[in-house]
Each structure stands twice: as structure tokens, then as C-alpha cells.
Amino acid sequence: MKLEIFKNYDELSRNAAKLILETVASKPNAVLCLATGDSPLLTYQYVVSESKLEGIDFSQARFVGLDEWVGIAPTNPGSCKFYLNKNLFEPLHVHSSHIHLFDGLSNALDDECRKMDDAIKNLGGIDLMIVGVGVNGHIGFNEPGVNPGLYAHIIELEEITRIVGQKYFGEATQLSKGITLGLQHFLEARTAVVVANGEKKAAIIKKAIESPVSNSIPATSIRNHHNGLVYIDREAASQLVKN
Numbered sequence: 001m002k003l004e005i006f007k008n009y010d011e012l013s014r015n016a017a018k019l020i021l022e023t024v025a026s027k028p029n030a031v032l033c034l035a036t037g038d039s040p041l042l043t044y045q046y047v048v049s050e051s052k053l054e055g056i057d058f059s060q061a062r063f064v065g066l067d068e069w070v071g072i073a074p075t076n077p078g079s080c081k082f083y084l085n086k087n088l089f090e091p092l093h094v095h096s097s098h099i100h101l102f103d104g105l106s107n108a109l110d111d112e113c114r115k116m117d118d119a120i121k122n123l124g125g126i127d128l129m130i131v132g133v134g135v136n137g138h139i140g141f142n143e144p145g146v147n148p149g150l151y152a153h154i155i156e157l158e159e160i161t162r163i164v165g166q167k168y169f170g171e172a173t174q175l176s177k178g179i180t181l182g183l184q185h186f187l188e189a190r191t192a193v194v195v196a197n198g199e200k201k202a203a204i205i206k207k208a209i210e211s212p213v214s215n216s217i218p219a220t221s222i223r224n225h226h227n228g229l230v231y232i233d234r235e236a237a238s239q240l241v242k243n
């Protein structure tokens with residue numbers, strides 16, 4: 001695992017965007033799995049602006065979803081699908097046939113999981129996965145205690161995830177379960193990047209980097225990744241022993 005500490009959120013985002021742009025420039029049909037949430041938002045803004053400036057074409061890139069809130073419609077601005085459409089797929093003009101996302105409204109969620117596992121296999125695996133980290137150490141919706149051997153699955157969300165998740169929604173929203181890629185997908189991605197910024201992430205980043213690798217803190221699994229990167233800003237790094 002390689003740890004990169006950037007002076008601020010802007011630098012972190014520019015560099016994470018560079019990774020995405022370089023991946024697609026060198027492999028136009030790369031398979032990307034990109035988290036939603038606040039952490040990578042500026043990264044995606046840079047991807048959109050820089051792809052135009054540098055003429056990097058995303059029309060052949062493939063996208064697979066990381067996770068979705070179960071029971072939330074894609075028209076809800078708090079859904080992962082809405083976020084990705086708005087911040088990436090529409091501005092990058094990604095064709096819908098190149099996008100594989102979970103349907104959180106499906107009546108057959110297990111089938112959704114199998115469909116996603118199959119899609120990733122058929123695409124030849126994930127080239128680049130960018131994830132945020134929850135204050136409880138989750139990656140995607142792999143909550144503490146998750147079976148690390150799982151691929152896509154449904155999971156009961158911890159109370160903290162349900163509470164923090166309210167920030168994505170315009171009104172109080174009942175959140176109970178998530179549908180998510182598993183830690184096996186994360187470990188098998190050719191490159192995996194954890195991004196985190198701000199003091200609010202300092203305590204969990206310290207645990208992710210310094211405490212023993214364990215499913216009680218899913219983010220520690222980045223240290224088992226064969227090509228894992230941790231991109232954080234100085235604030236998120238502020239509790240690390242050496243920073």
C-alpha cells in the first residue's frame with residue numbers, strides 16, 4: 001500500500017482525477033468503479049474539466065456501481081445513481097449501455113448482486129476502483145464485521161451510516177440496508193484507491209493505517225491490496241503517528 005498525503009483537498013482531488021484520466025487515456029475501455037459521497041466530488045469535477053481540456057474520451061470506458069441505498073429510487077438526489085449521472089455520466093457523455101449500476105428498488109436484490117458479479121466478470125474485472133471511507137471504517141457499504149470473502153451482497157447498515165447518510169438527502173429519509181460490491185471486488189481490482197479528506201476522517205484514517213488488518217475496520221483491507229493507494233489530505237492525516 002502506498003500512502004500519499006496531499007497538502008489539501010484540492011491537491012488530493014487533482015491527483016485522484018489524474019489517476020482516472022491516465023487510466024482511461026492508456027486503456028480507453030477501462031472498467032471503473034467510482035464511489036459517490038462528498039470525498040470524491042471534486043475529483044469528478046476535475047475529471048470532467050480535464051477530460052475536455054486534454055481531449056480524453058470516456059465513450060469506451062465502462063462503469064460499475066459500488067453501492068446503492070436499498071429502497072431509494074434513482075430519481076432521488078440522494079441515490080448513488082443520481083449522483084453518478086449528474087457528476088460523471090451526463091457531463092462525460094457515457095452511453096447507458098456502458099453503465100452497470102445496482103437497482104436499489106429491485107424486488108430481487110439477490111439477482112441484482114449476481115448480475116453485478118457477472119457483469120464485472122464479463123468485463124474482465126475492475127481496472128480502477130476509487131472508494132471513500134465511512135467514519136466507522138466502511139468501504140462501499142461493507143460495514144464493520146462484514147465477511148471479507150463476499151462479492152456483491154445486501155447488508156444491514158449501521159446506525160452511524162444511516163445517520164451520516166442523511167446529509168445526501170434533502171429531507172429525513174429512512175435508510176436501512178445497502179447493496180454493495182464486496183471486499184473481494186475491492187481486493188481484486190487492479191488498482192484500488194481510498195480517498196479521505198478533512199479532520200472528520202482523521203480518527204478512522206489512523207485506524208485504517210495503523211491498527212491490525214481486520215474486518216472490524218473494513219478500510220484496513222487496503223493494506224492487503226496488491227496495488228493499493230491511500231490519498232488523503234493533511235487534515236485526514238493529522239492523527240497518524242508519522243505524517
Ligand code: F6R
Nearest residue numbers: 035036037038039132133134140
Ligand atoms: C458511497 C460509499 C460510501 C462513502 C463513505 C464516505 O458510494 O460507498 O462508503 O464513500 O460513506 O462518504 P463521504 O465521502 O460522503 O464522507
